Amino acid sequence: MIAGDDDLLRAVEATLFAAETPLSAEEIARHLGGAPVAAALEALVAHYAGRGVELVSRGGRWHFQTAPDLAHLLRREREEPRRLSRAAIEALAIIAYHEPVSRAEIEAIRGVQTARGTLDVLMEAGWVRVAGRRESPGRPTIYATTPAFLAHFGLETRRDLPGIDELRAAGLLDPIDDAYAALTGEGAD
Amino acid sequence: MIAGDDDLLRAVEATLFAAETPLSAEEIARHLGGAPVAAALEALVAHYAGRGVELVSRGGRWHFQTAPDLAHLLRREREEPRRLSRAAIEALAIIAYHEPVSRAEIEAIRGVQTARGTLDVLMEAGWVRVAGRRESPGRPTIYATTPAFLAHFGLETRRDLPGIDELRAAGLLDPIDDAYAALTGEGAD
């Protein structure tokens, strides 16, 4: 059935390639009509050494596997840029300006509930970390920013974040004045 | 990520070995961070030529498979792939050689109605797909083959269908009316 050494080598190679489970030398031999396959296995190991695929024996059973040093290529991460949601960026801003801060404090400042996923997203982004627990009733988890946060936003330290006065000067607090005027009514000139 | 030609070769080899479905050159390249892989594919085809496993291209997608001449060694203990009815086989051949083709055109060639299930079986096998509608009265659905069809039958492209050039040259892929006109009209000798 199998003419020469070369044919046997090819047959062993194909058998192992197509096999759905690792095979022992005996199983391969039986599959190929009883030919001794030890030499062929050895030759195949040598042939595949250093290639993208290698022939290995685990517990007496042989199988092909992709070279371990290439594993990173077979599980590849693709980065999908996505913008932070409004809620997430507000939570991040509060953490950055007030850290360390608990979820309840974030909610108190934002004036709305913060979904569980929001802080998860910030932690997944690597910008926020758990900074322990506050020694107060309920021992709430407190959050702080990370060095990656500073790096992403191009800040040396958190002190580089503009203060309230700068925000106002930049017109970013304009809505406050509007709101104040609306509340104080005729009193404002 | 990939240092040299040799590393690229190994990476392409490993990717194709690990892949569960055939991959196009573009897919491989994308997977490997955009490196051009045409030369690596060519080198791999050459490297595996004559071995127990070979690298083949089917419909522009690449995969490793066992060498055809080893079929007799590997076929045993394997269950027969899906058995097709005669009607399904003929319909498949007609679709492959004439695609895209409507059910009425298939029936015109076979001289018999095509049972509803026949095309379904071919589509379920992944060999035939709906290729839209013909812009003719009734807008009939038209069918064509898939890359999986090419892979299953070992065809690099539809041009590799057995005898397709001869059939076309003999006018046997043309509608009867065209063939009749060619035989009796100006083409008649």
Added chain:
Amino acid sequence: MNEVAAFDDQTGWQTDWQPIATTPGDDGALYLELDGWEGPLDLLLDLARRQKVDLRTISILDLVDQYLGYIERARALRLELAADYLVMAAWLAYLKSLLLLPRDPEIQPGPEELALRLQLRLQRLGAMREAAARMMARDRLGRDVFARGAPEGISIDRKVQWSASLFDLIQAYGAIKARSAPVVHMVRERPVITLEAALERLSRLLGVARDWIDLRLLMPRTEPGSDPRLTRSALASSFAAALELAKQGRAELAQEETFGPLRLRGVA
């Protein structure tokens, strides 16, 4: 039917087929009787092949005779024949008569055209049948050649790369401040005299003066043009402070008439 069986064996490639596997249920009788053929055209093709000549040079007259002969035999065996086989038989008988009789130019299409068209149909069906056989005989994936049995699989993990600019961040913080700050500012900046301040002021003044004094004289002096709300606030908190002092027994309150001046005096 023996003839038929022998012919099928000759073709060889039928082994790959299940001859009656997908016969339509509604005409199942046909397939039981004409095992292996899919319609009259199929039967004609098999008969034509038995002439063992190229389909292009086949004798249509011979073919018609063979078909009609086959149908006759089937009838003699009382095999139930499906209508389309009989329709084909009638049509072929008609074609035969046209071919044998002197040509009538009134009849269109003429017998030669009909014969040629039948021939072309048989050629096409024959070509597809051969093509199908050659296709099925190829090295097929999963039957003759095999893909890798246990591929590791490659996968692409999607990792979201979140993006936000410093401006987004600062603007967001400004917006939060805009939402929450007004409450704080109003309390601090509103022109009011608090109850505490009024209490402190009244206590101090009552300690100095021992006579009845109009409450309004004890209020802080307001600049001309100052916020009138500050005056109202001072009056209100001074009144509340006076009540509080009276309650504590540190002052007495007196009012001669409704809406008249409210006077108070310290209690030693």
